[in-house]
Amino acid sequence: METLKEALILLVDDNSKNLQILGHLLAKQYKTAFARDGQKALEFVQRIHPDLILLDVMMPSMSGFEVCAQLKSCPKTQNIPIIFLTAKTETEDMVKGFELGAVDYVTKPFRKEELLARVQTHIRLKRAEDLLKQGLTEAQRLAHMGSWIWDIQQNTLTCSDEAYQLFGLARHEFDVTTETFIAAVHPEDREFVRQSVKQALSKQSPYNIEHRIVLPGAGERIVHERAEVIFDEAGNPVRMLGTIQDITERKQLEIELKKLSRIIEESINFVFITDAEGTIEYVNPTFERFTGYTRDEIIGQNPRILNSGEASRYFYEDLWKTITSGKTWSGDFKNRKKNGEFYWVKGLISPIKNEKDQITHFLAIQEDISEKILAQQQARYLATYDRTTGLLNREKFIEALNEYISQGDSGILILTDIDGFKIINEVYGHNMADEFLTHLSKIVIKTIVELYGKNQTILGRLGEDEIAAAILDISGKKGWEIAEHIRKTVESVTFTDEAIRTTLSAGIIEFPKHGLTTQEVLSRVDAAVYRAKEPGKNRCHLFLPEDRDIENIHSQFRQKERIIRALENDRLTPWFQPILNLHDQQIHHYESLARMYDETGNIILPGSFIRPAEEIGLINAIDRRIIQQVIDYQAKYKQQGQNLSFTMNISGKHVGDEQFLDFLSTTIEQSGADPQKLIFEITETAAVRDLEQAIKFITALKELGCRFALDDFGVGFTSFVYLKEMHVDFIKIDGFFIRRLHEHRYNQGIVRAMTAVAKEMEIKTIAEFVECEETMRLLKPLGVDYAQGFLIGKPAPQPTFICNYKDFS
Structure with missing residues (x-):
């Protein structure tokens, strides 16, 4: 039997990009062919x-439905499995596809x-059905x-x-003798047949053998032969009577069935x-190993013995109705x-049918x-909760806190930090530290429940060693009492057999008294924690107005510490945004954008760390880390035959x-x-700030x-004067002119002027922040590339390689 890798899949789509994507996805496991x-x-x-056809529905001149109908009407092609692959999601289209004979219907965009x-699954099922059908057909043939x-x-x-026909001979053309019979036996089997005949004559016993015969011209058959000898009264052999039966197909079937049986x-x-x-x-055997039921235990039972009890009666009624109507059912x-x-x-x-x-x-x-x-369930869980403590993760906690504050609720925020x-x-080790955090979270929960109750409280893990609690409708004094109780409990507890003892510091802030926004509240509770640690840790501190000076210093310190940790732990990485060529509607290159992950895996956008990194002297390390990864990406894709271009911000x-140049x-x-394929970009204002140095830098690159590309172009429109000297390859038109381009004719005129001058200088233009179809339709007529x-x-x-846009050309 062929392996799955030998299976041939025909991909039918009028969109060459779709064919490229599908071909790339399937090529590792299957042979592929394409039709436009x-x-x-x-x-x-x-x-x-x-072996299978992936068929697009919406194609010019002949739709996928029409193609399917023709294939299913032809006996030679009607058994080829067809999976419709389309962006159409209407129920009637799906029903039509299945009525025409498709085995499946996958909507775009699909999940790999x-x-x-x-x-x-469909290739395996088709092959299994083919073998079973062949086996049944061969077994029933006379x-x-x-x-x-x-x-x-x-x-x-x-x-x-019948014997003549079996040997491939015509009676009137050929006289069969024992010599010609032996000559027709396969050379490798002749001695075996001679010995069988000789033994039957000498031992006066029948023989029952299988051997091969060679047909005239070419080909061979496997035959089953039975014979017995008639003797006279003196014991001399008189004649031999025999039958010969073509068992070639049966033997081939046995081989195939053995293969199929072994596969199953x-x-x-x-x-x-x-x-x-x-x-x-x-x-x-896999069924036995996995379910725990032995073959003897399960044979004779109904599959409902495996029922989890969670599916509805209607689920099984629909399944039974489908398969008893002769259709294949698929699902989870x-x-x-056991x-x-x-x-x-x-x-x-799938139902198996007889000849009737x-x-x-x-x-x-x-x-x-x-x-x-389980991975999907875990992913959904981790999108909301922290893996270690089971509390809300940072993102969800801040969302919940923001909801409190935006609604005008009042209360306190406690932030604990383990000393x-x-x-x-x-x-x-990390495992012990995680256990300690889990234990601490239980202490926090128990204390709040004992002193306040369960209502109107949210808890979350905000950082590696930080647990926060937001409690509504209590005073700062009451919040301090809760925090102090938590601190004393932690101080008095000996944790695990290792006799670990430690302390914690906590900050408390009242909102909206000391913060009207979520950002202010979080920043100031950080300052309160810092103030609690300042005299020697193991303290609780309620935020006071005079703490605001320390808030600014501490905020900058924490930002620096966060960026350094991200650099040390490889939590800075590039993300890629596609850039579309408006002339051929293809993606030619991507802009690489820095992303930072916090300790709990949440994404931090560059707006939160790039400017602070510039202020505290870490931007060089960040740029080097991102650029190194992007250049490695380009080299990797180049080796794979995809010579992609990447733009990098510096x-x-x-x-x-x-x-930096070195x-x-x-x-x-x-x-x-x-x-x-490497494009570097700086902002227009940075380039014009020191034009001489910028020109040297660009020339060296x-x-x-x-x-080279100039970013945010147009803010300093007078810099057109310097473009010729800088010899840049691209200008990126600032999003101020692009976002609502379709609503402002003045901006359209500016963009048209930019592109006209750029073309004279042989500079390509890129429109940033294209977010609506109306803007998209204007870009090419305005000369944007x-x-x-x-x-x-x-x-x-x-x-x-998949874009969200339609073709607006």
Whole structure:
């Protein structure tokens, strides 16, 4: 049997980009072929039968529905599985697709894992059904059997018409003798046949053998031969009577069935077969291992023995109605093992019919997706809660706090910070530190419940060693009492067998008394924690107005510490936003945008850390870290045959920095990246601030083979005077002119002027912040070369070849 990698999938779509994406996705596991329209697809299938067809619905001249109808009307192609792949989501379209004979219907945009799983399942199911159908057909075919008589004394051989036909001979053209019979036996089997005949004559016993015969011209058959010898009264052999039957097909079937049986027996999926009433007749070893039921225990049972009890009666009624009507059912189950443990499967159930088109059995193939389901549930959980403590994560806590504050609620915010948590981490390890945090969270919860109650309280983990509690309708004094109780409890507790003891410091702030916005409240409770630690830690401090000076100093200190930790722990990474070429509607390059992750995995946008990094002298380290990764990305994609371009932002502080230029030169050379595909950009204002240094810097980069872009162009419109001297390759028109371009004719005139001057200087223009279709339609007529913005695609951790936009050309 062919492996899945040998399976051929025909991809039919009038969009070459879609074909490229699908081909790239499937090429690692399957052979692929492409057709740009329905007619080419039909022509291809007449020549070569694919194992499966992925068919777009909406195509010019001939729709996917029409293609499907023609394929299903032709006996030669009607059994090829067809999966519709389309952006249409209307129920009537899906129903129509299934009525035409499609096996599945996948909507765009599709999920990679889902599409691969569906393709694999349908190819496996089709092959299994083909083998089962072939086995049933071959097993039910009537045997073709000939007879012969050998007159031993006269040495003549008489054969029936069926025997002649079996040997591929015509009676009137050929006389069969024992010599010609032996000559027709396969050379490797002749001695075996001679010895069998000799043994029958000498031992006066019948023989029952299988051997091969060679047909005239070419080809061979496997035959089953039975014979017995007739003796006279003196014990001399008189004649031999025999039959010969063509068992070639049976033998081939046995081989195929052995292969199929081995595949099913060794399959990583659960396979079981029931009779028409649903009684289990067969299960494969994987089913036994996974469910815990042995074959003896499960055969004779109904699959409902696996029922988790959570699915509704209507779910199973719909399933049974589908399969008893002769259709294949597919879907997800939550089942229960023998030991009571739950598991999830993605299943296919197909009816097996006899020659009278009557359902005799059902074949079920199920794939364990428990880990996938648990991962999805875990992802949903972690989107809201902290993995270690079970409290709200930073993002969700701030959302909830912001809701309190925006509604005008009053209350207090307590922020606890463990004194010496870093030492616990280093001495006892992360696991012990996590256990300590979990224990602390329980102390916080218990204290609040005892002193205040459960209502109108939110708790969350804000940082590595920070737990916060927002409590409504209590005073700062009461909040301080709660915090002090928590502090004393922690101080008095010995944690685990390691006898760990530590203390904590806590800050308390009243809102809205000391903060009208969430940002103010968080910043000032930080300052309160800092003030609590200042005299020697292990204290609680209620925020006072005079703490605002320390708030500013502490805020800057925390920002610096946060950025340094992110650099040390590789939590700075580039995300990529596609830039669309408006002339060919293709993505030519991507802008690389810095992203930072906090300790709990939440994304921090550059607006929160780039400016502080410039102020405290860390921007050089950030730029180097991001640029290094982007250049490595370009080199990697180049090796894979995708020579993509990447734009990288650099701070104006690097202009004139010889060491930074040396870093770029060394990194590009060592990585093997294509410098022509590396585009560096600084803002227009940074370039004009020191034009002479900017020109030298740009010239040095271009000598390396790189290209250059001016960002936020248009804010200082007079800088057109300097463009010619700077020799930039791109200007990025500031979003101020682009965001509402369709509403302001004045801005349209400015953009038209920019593009006209840029074209004279052979400079390409990029419109930033393209967020609506109305703006998109204006760009090309105004002379803009490229577009970038959420309408094209949002920043993502990996370059994406799928855009959000329609073709507005």
